[in-house]
Amino acid sequence: MSLVFWNCAVAPTRGRGRRSPEDAAAVIDSAFRSGSSIVALCEVDESAMRAMATRVSGPLGTVTMAEQVGRSRWDLGVFYRADRLTCRSHGATIVRDGGTVVRGARSLWVRTTGGSEFLLYLLHWRSRLRGEQRHRLESAVAVRRNIESDLSNGYPVVVMGDFNDEPFDASLTVLRASRDPRRVLLSPAQWLYNPSWHLAAPRAATPWEDFGTLVRRSGSSSSRYLFDQALTSAHFLDEERGQAPEVRTFREARPSLEPAGSAIVDHLPIELLLP
């Protein structure tokens, strides 16, 4: 099964959108045409989801999570192939600190037509542009506790999102996201597998090529980061068969990381392939 996550920048909670719903819909359509079953988005709202839905073909289901929270709102949405699975909203993780309301994650139950089920956590943590490391850590603590509860109940878990942190940052450590599938299999109630690590650095043979999922342009230079990641519970690992989830950037529709127009930041979609 293929799941795509993308910070599409159509309707951020602050400031203006940097991409039209039409342009975003073309990427989503491309993801479904190439076989994805779920396209999860952040930086969307109700009207953006409606506008995109009219431009994506196929038997689609949608879940929009844009309700008010504190002085802001959730900015998440999901399109899914309704002939392959169903998604229904499950829970919300919120943190309040000093009067500030921080969005931790939303979770959805995903049930395939074949009968398999898993919990899909989606998140978009606070931006690095304004610091906010403490809030990302608090989010990680809260989300971690809920995932721990899910794992103790035996539920398979998938986490996708724009963490605004790299795989080696503290918040991902709090989530116990490991790059080592054997470690995850040793303590499946504790650890999540992070198959996104390989995207965090350039390949040795091609050090000047893009890496990561986000580019930030500052004057004439630019920096690359891996803020968009996917994690899974041990349910999706099988050492005997050599099976493990894979993450790759979804480049069919957007081959370059260079920000378009006057944008200083842009994200690539990531695709998670579950065995």
Add this chain to the structure above:
Amino acid sequence: MSAPHDFDTAIDAALNASADHDRALAAVRALTHELAQSVSKRTSGGVKIELVNADEAARYVSQMLTAFKVGPQVGADEEDRQLRQVLVATGKSGAARALWEIQFADTGYPVTLRGPENNATVDCYSEEDLRDAFVQASAHGLVGRKIAGLNRTTAPPLPTPPTSGTDKSE
């Protein structure tokens, strides 16, 4: 550092953490008291709200939210049990409903509210945050339904809607 000094520091830290926990617990109790007074006023004393340890709540609330998992406790003493509490509404018939669960960190904050909907959690890092979360949870429709349901047996019957043909307001 000498061993005795290690323990002095450790016990100081433990007592400080204990005081922090007591402050968080006191804040939750005060908010519960305020909420209980408000519910009592609105239901003419028909519904009582109280804070009980999770294991006690499980005895008489059939639909306990059970998402908070805790491992084996050292002694299941009062102090252990206070880490997980449930806000319970009870009607005059004795029927009870869990409104939301509360879990304290070892040092008090963050205090986590789980509910009123299952799988909705709010981590609160201060008394002000806690008050906001309590007020927001109290305003949830599910809480209203539970309180109204418990109060129904003791509340006066609702006025009978007008029969068709008698309403000339159009």
